[in-house]
Amino acid sequence: MGKVDILISEVGPRDGLQSITNIMPTAAKKQWISALAAAGIREIEVGSFVPASVLPQLADTAEIVAHGLTIEGLQIAVLVPNLRGAENAIASGAHKISIPLSVSETHSLRNVKRTHAQMLEEIARIAELVNSQPAHKRPHFEVGLSTAFGCSLEGPVSESLVVQLAEASLKAGCHEVGLSDTTGSANPAQLRRLIDKVWSAVGRDKLTGVHLHNTRGQGLANALAAIDMGITTVDASMGGIGGCPAAPGASGNIVTEDLVFMVEAMGLKTGVNFNALCAARELFAAAMPNTELYGFTPMSGLPKGMEIN
Ligand code: ZN
Numbered sequence: 001m002g003k004v005d006i007l008i009s010e011v012g013p014r015d016g017l018q019s020i021t022n023i024m025p026t027a028a029k030k031q032w033i034s035a036l037a038a039a040g041i042r043e044i045e046v047g048s049f050v051p052a053s054v055l056p057q058l059a060d061t062a063e064i065v066a067h068g069l070t071i072e073g074l075q076i077a078v079l080v081p082n083l084r085g086a087e088n089a090i091a092s093g094a095h096k097i098s099i100p101l102s103v104s105e106t107h108s109l110r111n112v113k114r115t116h117a118q119m120l121e122e123i124a125r126i127a128e129l130v131n132s133q134p135a136h137k138r139p140h141f142e143v144g145l146s147t148a149f150g151c152s153l154e155g156p157v158s159e160s161l162v163v164q165l166a167e168a169s170l171k172a173g174c175h176e177v178g179l180s181d182t183t184g185s186a187n188p189a190q191l192r193r194l195i196d197k198v199w200s201a202v203g204r205d206k207l208t209g210v211h212l213h214n215t216r217g218q219g220l221a222n223a224l225a226a227i228d229m230g231i232t233t234v235d236a237s238m239g240g241i242g243g244c245p246a247a248p249g250a251s252g253n254i255v256t257e258d259l260v261f262m263v264e265a266m267g268l269k270t271g272v273n274f275n276a277l278c279a280a281r282e283l284f285a286a287a288m289p290n291t292e293l294y295g296f297t298p299m300s301g302l303p304k305g306m307e308i309n
Pocket of ligand 1: 015182211213253
C-alpha cells in the first residue's frame, strides 16, 4: 500500500448507522466494510461499544470488529462512551478507541449522562487501562471534542473551553484529541482559528484529525480549511449517512465520495479507488434500500478523462 496524504476515516458504519432505525444485518455490514476496504479506505470506525438496549443497530460491534481485523492493513476504530465500553473495545482487539467529550456540558449530559469533571475522570481511568496494555495490544486512544464548534442545545461554545478540555484530556492520559463539529455549525474561519489555538496549546502532533457534519452544507469547505492548515485525517461517511441521536437537528457526515474527489482533484492521495467506492455504495443501497444516500460526485460521475485509483 502506498503512502496517503490524507487519511479518510470512514465513519458510516458507526456515525452513519447509529441514527438509522432499520437494523442493517450483520452479514451485510461485513460485506460493506470489506467493500470499503477493497476500495482503499484505510481506517473504518466500525461501531460503538454501547449497551445494545441504547443502540440496537450497533449491538454486533464485537463481531464486526473481529471481521474487520481479518482485513489486512485496515485500521479498526470504535467509539466508547465509558470505561466499560473501553474494556470491551480492548478485548475486541480494535486498533483505535475514541470517546466523545462534549464541550457543551448540556450535550454531554444528554449523550453520556456525565459532566465534564466526570468525563475527565472516566478518560483518566480508560487511559490507565489502555496504557497498561502490552505495546502490541495497546490501542490508540483519542478524545473527540464534540460540539466543539457550537451546540444545538447550548448555542455558541467557548473556544477557550475547547482548548482547556483538549489540555485536560491529554493530561488525563489520552494520546490525541480530535475536533468534532457534531451539529454542523462550523465555518472555515472557525476551523482555522480553533485548530491553531489547540495546536498552540498542545502541539500539532496531538491534533491531527477533524470530524465534520454537513448539516448546513459547509462540510467540504470546512474539510478544505482543515487540510490547508495541515490536518491529515478527515472523518467522512459514505453516502453522507449519519447524525447524532442526542443532538437535535444534526444531519449526516461529510460525504466520503465527494471528499475523495476534492482531495484527489487537488493532487493529494487518499489511496481510494473511486469506482470501487461506488461499488461499496451500491452494495449498501441494496442492503438498506430505505436509507437516503447523498453526494454529488456519485450522481454526476468523475469529470471526463479523470480517474481516481
Ligand atoms: Zn458525528
